[in-house]
Amino acid sequence: MTEVVGGPSVPEPSEIRALKQCLLCRNHSREQHGVAASCLEELRSKACDILAIDKSLAPVTLVLAEDGTIVDDDDYFLCLPANTKFVALAGNEKWAYNNSDGGTAWITQESFDGDETDSGAGLKWKNVARQLKEDLSSIILLSEEDLQMLIDVPCSELAQELSQSRVAVQGLQNTLQQVLDQREEARQSKQLLELYLRALEKEGSILLKQQESKAGVGDERDAVDTGIGESSSEIALTSQILNALKEKLAPELSLSSKDLELVAKEDPKALAVALNWDIKKTEAVQQTCNQELSLRLQQVKLSDVFIFLCDVF
Helix, strand or coil: CCCCCCCCCCCCHHHCCCCEEEEEEECCCCCCEEEEECCHHHHHHHHHHHCCCCHHHCCEEEEECCCCCECCCHHHHHHCCCCEEEEEEECCCCCCCCCCCCCCCECCCCCCCHHHHHHHHHHHHHHHHHHHHHCHHHHHHCCHHHHHHHHHCCHHHHHHHHCCCHHHHHHHHHHHHHHHHHHHHHHHHHHHHHHHHHHHHHHHHHHHHHHHHCCCCCHHHHHHHHCCCHHHCCCCCCHHHHHHHHHCCCHHHCCCHHHHHHHHHCCHHHHHHHHCCCHHHHHHHHHHHHHHHHHHHHHHHHHHHHHHHHHHC
16 A cells, blocks of 8 residues: 655644624724624734735734723734624724624624624623713713613612612613603604694685685674683783794793793683784693793703712712
8 A cells, every 4th residue: 555645734723713603893983894803913814804904003903892892812802792893993093982883892793693782782781871871961871772771770770880789870860751741741742742733724714714714794793702701801921022932933932931820820712812813822821831831840850860870970
């Protein structure tokens, strides 16, 4: 038997390294690329090629998209889960937090299992909590989804993440719930107002036709039909308030809180005469002004709670 010499060598099992699936992107970019690499150096090389990084900007640093942790150790790289997202920084670039993907470090798609999806959700609320910890005033910028997420987090876990007592965090979650409730109330009020304005448009066209048919009727008959006497026509509202009620599509948003209070307390019949409206339309506008005034008073109370939380934190 002839012995074959010089054939291709078979690599030892220890020399074979599994490929790890990763995601690559640049700073402040939503575009990401999926790659597979067996080590950190290979991933760094592929990042330069795929992301078109100029070689003169070397060295290229790879950091976790989640929190900017620098990854420069192969053992640590191998411990990371599949589809971890990396940001490639060239030269003196500094990592900046990007909320385009909710702050998660790995992708959540239907093809991934439930554990990875739960992990991404957990990281998301922690990132939102850190944002709130750095700047408490950012509470007004949080989406309703983020607000609900922080409300649903167990108080003990949120307290640990914010490094605060459970009592303080419970107060914070109560405030977040109030903000969420106010937004929902404002949305419902807006929808009701839109429905009301549509109804007014239809009713206005009907009233216009009725007025044209009764053009020959005297002023005394008009007063009897509307149920409003001449003696009730005197009101305390200024011409500026009356003009706002007549001309503005949503007058309650244009008036001050003091003006809203005057409108809400005014006699509906006298106000209807001054505005030349029917009594139903007048009462509906007064109710809208009263709701807006109540909402503003709630916001004042909420701001007091917010100031208290600022002092606590």
